[in-house]
Amino acid sequence: MLLPACRQNSPMGPESTLRAYQAAIDRNDFTAAAAFSTAAEQARLEEIAAIIAMEVGDSTKMHTVFERVTCEERGDTARCSCLLADEYERYQAQF
Numbered sequence: 001m002l003l004p005a006c007r008q009n010s011p012m013g014p015e016s017t018l019r020a021y022q023a024a025i026d027r028n029d030f031t032a033a034a035a036f037s038t039a040a041e042q043a044r045l046e047e048i049a050a051i052i053a054m055e056v057g058d059s060t061k062m063h064t065v066f067e068r069v070t071c072e073e074r075g076d077t078a079r080c081s082c083l084l085a086d087e088y089e090r091y092q093a094q095f
Helices: 014-026 030-034 039-052
Strands: 065-074 077-085 090-094
Touching (some): 014 030
């Protein structure tokens, strides 16, 4: 997924943007997460929000821990590799 809000003209760097995006996802604030997202990701977030709306609210909230974040920047593009952990698993993610 791409997070255009971490471009060089943003006051937030790639890691801060990524953490803000994930924190919004964890609390089911898909509107806030969309502010950091491309149009394609915004559409995906709308689909997730529709699914989550059918569930019991507290059962869908997560707490994601960033165990490792490595971002490489080239011009106005950043690619981040992460090791994440939540209540259920540890996993690799690319942003």
